[in-house]
Amino acid sequence: MIKSRLLKQLSKSSYYVLWQILLKWTGLIGQIFVIFAAARMLTSGQANSLIKLIAGIVIQVVSLVLYNQASFLASARVKEVLREKIYAKLLRLGNHNPVTPAELTQLTSDGIESVDSYFSRYLSQFAYARLAPITLFAILVKISAPASITLLCLVPLIPIVIMVVMVIAKKILNRYFAIYYHLGDTFLEKMQGMTTLKLYQADQKAEDDLARESEHFRQITMKVLTMQLLSTVIMDLVAYGGASAGILVALRELALGQISKEGTLIIIFLSASYFLPMRQLGAYFHIGMNGMKASDQIFAFLDLPEGKKGQEHLGQDLTLSAKNLTFAYQDSGSPAIQDLSLTLPHPGFYALAGRSGSGKSTLAQLLANRLPSSQVKLGGIPLPEIDPSDLTAAITSVSESFAGSIRDNLLAAKMASDDELIDVLSRVQLWNFLQKRAGLDTVLTTNAANLSGGQRQRLAIARALLKDSQIYIFDEATSNVDLETEADIMAIFQELAKAKTVILITHRLANAALCDRIFFLEKGQITESGTQDELIQKAGAYAQLYQQQAALESYAQLGGKNENEKD
Structure with missing residues (x-):
């Protein structure tokens, strides 16, 4: 043997x-x-x-x-x-x-x-x-x-x-x-x-x-x-x-x-x-x-196949695009993305919106090269053909995987001084909370369970900002934060989009109001695109979903006021 x-x-x-x-x-x-x-x-x-x-x-x-x-x-x-x-x-x-x-x-x-x-x-x-x-x-x-x-x-x-x-x-x-x-x-x-x-x-x-x-x-x-x-x-x-x-x-x-x-x-x-x-x-x-x-x-x-490594280097053009993009998961009955085309000029603030299961998260993974497809291009070059180091430096897909201390997690994005780390944590309004703990030496438990959902998202955003990529993809980055913090985070995204490409995947359409362009997905296809005002004026599926969400949020706020009045 x-x-x-x-x-x-x-x-x-x-x-x-x-x-x-x-x-x-x-x-x-x-x-x-x-x-x-x-x-x-x-x-x-x-x-x-x-x-x-x-x-x-x-x-x-x-x-x-x-x-x-x-x-x-x-x-x-x-x-x-x-x-x-x-x-x-x-x-x-x-x-x-x-x-x-x-x-x-x-x-x-x-x-x-x-x-x-x-x-x-x-x-x-x-x-x-x-x-x-x-x-x-x-x-x-x-x-x-x-x-x-x-x-x-x-x-x-x-x-x-x-x-x-x-x-x-x-x-x-x-x-x-x-x-x-x-x-x-x-x-x-x-x-x-x-x-x-x-x-x-x-x-x-x-x-x-x-x-x-x-x-x-x-x-x-x-x-x-x-x-x-x-x-x-x-x-x-x-x-x-x-x-x-x-x-x-x-x-x-x-x-x-x-x-x-x-x-x-x-x-x-x-x-x-x-x-x-x-x-x-x-x-x-x-x-x-x-x-x-x-x-x-x-x-x-x-021995797993690695595929051919990309050799092309990125130039000044960082336009992210897809043409006739189709993608299906293995053992899936139908494609998650079907004949989809879009162009995202650099810099800019864009939203991928839609109901659950519409394909927006799959599209985000394709744009980030987490799922392979030669139909997605950056600067006119198919993603698989781009040098991996260039691609990793250019695109950051924000994730919430953490291990070690706060400092360890931030330094994974960039070797920086404590002052830089504190500054980026302050930008996402997390530093005040951490000061009451062990600061940058605060140790995260398994799956960062000692942070709330919103705090985990803010830490993930802080780490992404520290990396300083040209393209950021945020998937439901404000889903677990309060309205005040959500407004602050959206302001950060808006400021970031002046020099970077920011792609926001969201189910809450109110967040898309500040975006330069919104792409609304249904069943793996882009059925509508434009600014929020343009989409509401079209009175299509986007406008209908927006009005439903607005009515629910208005009802929730009114319910909160009534409870306060009873108290």
Whole structure:
């Protein structure tokens, strides 16, 4: 069970594996010294053999210490190399990574740990299990050829058992990993959506689903453990049975006077050493299988198609456009965007508006190159053909993913001084709140749960402003803020749009009033476009939705006043 590609990818770690093999073999030589010295002392009482015995013990101890050190270095190198490769692959995939967060988490944690164990333990044992019987045979054949030949011939029974188990285990492990990864996906999905599940009283069903999948995983895990236990029992029978056979042959030769007492003791003491390395390899068998399976998963990720990298560099023209744009998600019955065309001159303030499901967020992702399409162009160049660094610098699609402190999140956009960070936080009216905490050192909990929805949005906007791109795409950037803060944020957008392109995706049409042009989407198509006054005068779908929203907001405000009057 040697994977040549894995050895090539981790060639520097292979150096430490060779050292492990050599050190285990040196430890075996030390053991042979000890056994020879002990046998001589027991049969002839020679005191000078004590020095050889002590020397053998020292060799064993030193070899074991150095072996563990080599294992540690191999382990550290494997983790470093694989994580670097996965990270580099993620960067090359960019926005077009098809792997789910749960799969990626399992890949970089359990997957790498399995490959690590394969390298730091299994590989050296695999080689040593073949080297040890040959070494012992070369030494002991001079003492008793029949016993040595018997022991050497019985050793291959353990690999045969391993081969049989491997055939069965491969099918079980394939199912095991499939269920394991699916359970991880389900768990992460349920945990991330727990608030929504509770809101719709669907948390009990989610719990039942998790319990059912966990039980399925428990059952397949027990099958794997049962298989390992049975294989261990069989290998023990072969190992100790084989050692017993060799000992019986040696005792028979002793009875016939063909071997000395010292030689007999040496055969008795070392007979198990023929089998124990191979027996230990059998115990590491599941490590080898897990490591190879994990490496298959890692290589499948590293082999994902990346597409051709863009080579074109952006010029002065930063007009964002799409012509006859059509896009459909996989396994979707109908396109999310159909034959859509628009032009967004730079600079400018634009709104993509529409009801839920109209396609505005999909269009925003296409414009940001989060979804690939050669029909979207920047400065007349299709987005996939533009150099990735130019594209990343030019377009910022605002997201609410956070980790670490406030400072960490802002510095991810730009290396800036504390004064610059405080200034941008003040612009979005977040600094006063943070001053009452730990300021820039305020640590965000998972999913920034210690911030309100509006505060998360303001932090995301602050980070985007700090990056200083030429094109900003804000998706529902004011959906969780009060009216006063919303007005302030819209003023920031309006000021920003004097020199930049600002694209606002919104369902609240009142926010679009300040935009230079509004694109109203229905069923993945732009059905109306123009300023807000022009669209209202048309008395079309936009005007109808605007009036409905205005009536609801007016009613809500009136309800608030009535409640105040009652108080």
